[in-house]
Amino acid sequence: MKLRPFELALALGFGLLGLLAIGLLAGYRPSPSDTSLGFNGAVTVWGTQDAGAFRRTLEPYIKRDEAYQAIRYVEKSPQTINSELLNALAENRGPDLILLPHEDLVSQRSKLQPIPYENFPLRDFRNLYIEGTEIFLMQDGVYAYPVAIDPLVMYWNRDLMTTRNVLVPPRTWEEVVNTTVPTFVQRDFNRAISLSPIAFGEYRNVNHAFAILSLLLIQGGSSLVVEQSAGFYKLQLNQTVAGTRPPLEAALAFFTSFSTPSSPLYSWNRALPLDVDEFVAGDLVLYFGKGSEARTLSARNPNLNIDIAEVPQGANASLRRTYGTFYGWALLRNAQNKQGAFLTLQLLGSEAFASTFATELGLAPAHRQALLAGSNDLYGRIVYSSAVVARAWWNPSLESVDTIFTQMVEDVLAGRQPSSEAAGDAIGRLQQQY
Numbered sequence: 001m002k003l004r005p006f007e008l009a010l011a012l013g014f015g016l017l018g019l020l021a022i023g024l025l026a027g028y029r030p031s032p033s034d035t036s037l038g039f040n041g042a043v044t045v046w047g048t049q050d051a052g053a054f055r056r057t058l059e060p061y062i063k064r065d066e067a068y069q070a071i072r073y074v075e076k077s078p079q080t081i082n083s084e085l086l087n088a089l090a091e092n093r094g095p096d097l098i099l100l101p102h103e104d105l106v107s108q109r110s111k112l113q114p115i116p117y118e119n120f121p122l123r124d125f126r127n128l129y130i131e132g133t134e135i136f137l138m139q140d141g142v143y144a145y146p147v148a149i150d151p152l153v154m155y156w157n158r159d160l161m162t163t164r165n166v167l168v169p170p171r172t173w174e175e176v177v178n179t180t181v182p183t184f185v186q187r188d189f190n191r192a193i194s195l196s197p198i199a200f201g202e203y204r205n206v207n208h209a210f211a212i213l214s215l216l217l218i219q220g221g222s223s224l225v226v227e228q229s230a231g232f233y234k235l236q237l238n239q240t241v242a243g244t245r246p247p248l249e250a251a252l253a254f255f256t257s258f259s260t261p262s263s264p265l266y267s268w269n270r271a272l273p274l275d276v277d278e279f280v281a282g283d284l285v286l287y288f289g290k291g292s293e294a295r296t297l298s299a300r301n302p303n304l305n306i307d308i309a310e311v312p313q314g315a316n317a318s319l320r321r322t323y324g325t326f327y328g329w330a331l332l333r334n335a336q337n338k339q340g341a342f343l344t345l346q347l348l349g350s351e352a353f354a355s356t357f358a359t360e361l362g363l364a365p366a367h368r369q370a371l372l373a374g375s376n377d378l379y380g381r382i383v384y385s386s387a388v389v390a391r392a393w394w395n396p397s398l399e400s401v402d403t404i405f406t407q408m409v410e411d412v413l414a415g416r417q418p419s420s421e422a423a424g425d426a427i428g429r430l431q432q433q434y
Contacts, residue, residue, distance in 0.1 A: 037065065037067040037068075037343060038339065038340075038343065039067055039070035039071075039337070039339070039340040039343055039344070040337055040339045040340045041070065041337050041340060042070050042071075042072055042337065042340070043070055043071050043072065043096050043097070043337050043340040043341055043343075043344045044072050044074065044095040044096050044097075044336070044337075045071065045072065045073045045074065045095060045096065045097045045098070045099065045329075045344070045348070046073075046074050046076050046081065046084075046085065046095040046097075046098045046099070047073065047074075047075065047076065047098060047099030048075070048076055048077065048078045048081055048099070048101075049075070049099055049327070049361055050075065050360075050361060051073055051074070051075035053357060053360035053361050054073040054075075054357065054360075055073070056360055057353060057356045057357040057360055058071060058073075058353075061347065061353075068347070070340060070344075071344050071347075071348075074095070082104065082107070082108070085098070085108075085111070089111060089332070089334055092334070092336075093336075094332055094334060094335075094336070095332060095335075096331070096332060096335040096336060096337050096338075096340065096341035096344070097329055097330065097331055097332065097335070097341055097344060097345060097348070098329075098330050098332065099147070099327055099328075099329060099330075100112075100143075100144050100327065100328050100329070100330040101325050101326070101327055102135045102136065102144075102325065102326040102327075102328070102392050102394075103325060103392075103395060103398050104397070104398075105135070105136065105143060105144075105394060106233070106394050106395065106396055106397070106434065107396065107397040108330075109138075109143070109231070110333075111332060111333060111334070112143050112144075112330050112331065112332065112333060113330075113331040113332065113333045113335070114138065114140050114141030114142060114143050115141050115142040115143075115331070116140070116141045117141055117142070120141070120142045122137070125137065125142060127368070128351075128367060128368065129146045129366050129367060129368060130149075130366060130367075130368055130371060130387070130388060131391075132149065132324055132326060132387070132389075132390045132391050132392065133146035133149075133326055133328070133366050135326050135391075135392045135393075135394070136326065136328050138227055138230070139227055139229065139230045140230050143328070143330055144328025144329055144330040145328055145329045145330075145345060145348070145349030145354075146326060146327070146328045146349075146354075146366035146367075147327045147328055147329060147348070147349070147354045147357060147358060147365075147366055148326075148327045148354065148357070148358035148361065148363035148364060148365060148366055149324045149325070149326055149327070149363060149364045149365075149366055149387040149390055150290045150291055150292045150324060150325040150327070150363050150364075151290070151291050151322050151323070151324040151325075151364065151383060151386035151387045151390040152208065152211045152212070152215055152288060152289070152290060152291075152311055152322050152323045152324065152386070152390075153288075153289065153290070153291050153308055153309065153310060153311060153322070153382055153383065153386050154169060154286055154287070154288055154308070154309045154310065154311050154312070155279065155286070155287040155288075155289055155293075155294075155297060155306050155307070155308055155309075156169040156285060156286050156287075156306065156307055156308075156309060157279070157282065157284070157285050157286075157304070157305065157306055158305045158306060158307055159282075159305045160184065160195075160282070160285050161184075161285065164183055164184065166180075166183065169286070169307075169309045170286075170312050171309075171310075171312055171313070172312050172313055172314065172315040173254075173312045173313070173314055173315070174314075174315045175312065176197075176198060176286075176312055177265060180197050180198065180285070180286070181197050181198065181258075181264075181265050181267055182264075183197070184196075184197035184285045185197050185266075185267045187266070187267075191261055191266065193266075193267060193268065193269060193272065194283075195283060195284075195285075196267045196268050196272065196278065196283065196284050196285070197267055197284075197285040197286060198258060198267060198268065198284075198285065198286045198288075199258075199268050199272075199275030199278065199279075199284055199286075199287065199288070200212065200254075200255050200257075200258035200259070200267075200268060201255060201256050201257070201258035201259020201260070201267075201268045201269070201409075201413070202259050202268060202269065202270050202409065202413070203402075203405060203406045203409045203410070204270065204406065205270060205272060205273065205274050205275060206268075206274075206275050207274060207275050207276045207289065208288055208289060208290065209402075209405065209409075210398065210401060210402060210405060211288075211290075211323045211325075212255065212288055212323075213251055213252070213255060213405060214323040214392070214393065215288075215311060215321075215322055215323040216247075216250075216251035216254060216255060217237055217247050217248060217251050217393075218321045218322075218323060218391050218393075219313065219314060219317065219321045220240065220244070220245075220247035220250050220251055221240040221241060221244065221247060222236070222237050222238070222239070222240060222247035222248065222393075223236035223237075223239045223240060223241060224236060224237060224393040224394075225237070225393050225394040225395075227394075232434075233394060233434045235427060235430055235431045235434070237393070237427060237430070238423055238424070238427050246420070246423065248423040248426070248427065249419050249420050249423040249424075252408065252409070252412060252419045252422060252423050253412075253419040255409070256409060256412045256413055256419065259413055260413065275287060275288075276289065276293075276297075279297070279306075280297060280300045280301045280304060281301075282301070282304060288311065290325065291308075291362065291363065291364065291379065291382070291383035291386060291387075292361060292362045292363055292383075294308060294362060294378075294379035294383075295362055295379075308379045308382045308383075309382060310322065310382060310385060310386050311386070319389075320389040321389050321390075321391060322386050322389055322390050322391075323390060323391065323392060324386070324387060324390025324391065324392055325392070326366070326390075326392055327363070327366075328366075329345055329348045329349055331345060351365075351367040351369060351370055354366060354367060354370075355367060355370040358370075359375075359377075359380075362379070362380075362383070363383070363387075364380075364383050364384045364386070364387030371384055371387065371388060395430075396430065396433035396434045397433065400430075400433045401430065401433075404426050404429045404430055404433075405426065407426070408422045408423065408425070408426040409422075411425075
C-alpha cells in the first residue's frame with residue numbers, strides 16, 4: 001500500500017520518537033537514593049588515607065549496585081583534618097563517617113557516636129578482630145569498626161650489612177647494643193658521625209620518635225592508660241605489673257643513650273638529617289618506620305637495597321610486641337545522614353571491603369580471618385606478623401605528646417634532668433592533657 005506524504009511523515013515521526021524513547025531508557029541510571037539499599041542520599045566519609053585506594057576498593061560494589069555511588073570519600077591532610085572537622089561540624093556540614101586513627105580517639109571522642117555493646121557484643125568483637133584493635137573499646141561502647149593496622153617495623157640496608165658480612169638484621173636489643181652499633185658506627189676523632197647504625201636518641205629528627213618510645217614502653221611492660229570512668233583516664237605509662245624499673249624511665253634512658261656523646265652507643269645527634277632521609281641516602285643502617293612506608297622508601301631511591309624485619313625484642317622477653325597505629329571507621333554524632341551512615345558502616349567494616357582496602361594501602365587487615373589468610377607480598381608477610389603483636393595506648397593528642405616528649409628527651413640530653421625526673425615531669429604534664 002502506497003502511503004500518502006502526510007501518512008509517511010506521521011509514521012516517520014512516531015518511529016523517531018520510539019527510537020528516542022529506547023535511547024533514553026537505555027541511558028537511564030537510577031540515583032542512589034532511588035534504589036532498594038536505602039542510603040537516603042549521599043554519605044560523606046573523611047580520611048587521611050589515599051582516595052584512589054578507596055575508589056578502587058569501592059568500584060566492584062558500584063558495578064554490582066550503583067546505589068554505592070552514594071558513598072563519597074574525601075581525602076584530607078593529616079595536618080589539617082582535625083581543625084577542618086571542628087569547623088565543618090560547627091557549620092553543620094561535617095562528614096557522616098571518618099577513618100579514625102586510634103591516636104585521635106581521645107581528642108575526638110566527644111564528636112563520635114559509640115555503638116553500644118547491646119548492638120555489638122564484646123564477644124562478637126573479639127571473635128572478629130585481633131587483640132590490638134580493642135583500643136577502640138571504651139566503657140560506653142565500640143568507637144570504631146577496625147579496618148587496618150600500620151605496625152612499627154625495622155627496615156635495614158642490605159648492602160651496608162652484607163659488606164660487613166652481617167647476613168641477618170638484629171633480632172634482639174642486646175644484639176643492637178653489643179654487635180650492630182660497634183660494627184657499623186663510624187665516627188672521626190672529633191666524634192662526628194659519618195655512618196649511623198640506628199637513629200635513636202633525638203626527637204626532632206627521628207621521624208617516628210613517638211612510636212619508638214611507645215614501642216619501648218610496651219615492651220617494658222607498661223600499664224599504659226586505663227579508663228577509670230567514661231571519659232576519665234588514668235595515666236600509668238611509668239607503672240609496670242612486673243615490679244621492674246619504671247617503663248618510661250627505662251625507655252627514656254635507653255633511647256637517649258644513642259645520642260649521648262659520652263656513651264659507647266653514641267651514633268646519632270641533632271645535627272644529622274631526618275632519619276628517613278638519611279636511610280634513603282644510604283647513610284643509615286637501620287630505620288624504624290611504619291609498615292606502610294615500604295613502597296615509598298623503595299620508590300624514593302630505586303637503587304636502595306633494603307629489606308624489612310620485625311622490630312627487635314628483649315633477649316629474655318616472653319612476649320613479642322611492637323607499636324601500631326590502628327585505623328577504624330567511626331560514626332559522627334552529628335552525621336547529616338544517619339541512615340546512610342549506618343548502612344555504609346556495615347559495608348566498610350565488612351571483612352571483604354576492609355581487607356581489600358588495607359591491602360591497597362600496604363597495611364595489615366584488622367580481621368582475624370584476613371590475617372590468617374596471610375600475604376605473599378614482598379613486605380606484607382612481615383607487616384602482617386608485626387600487626388598481630390602490635391599494641392597502642394590512649395594518648396591525649398599527638399601534638400601535645402610530641403611537645404611533652406620533645407622536652408623530656410632534650411632535658412636528659414642537655415643534662416638538666418636525669419631520666420627518672422624527666423619521665424616523672426612528663427607524666428605530670430601528660431595527665432593534665434586528658
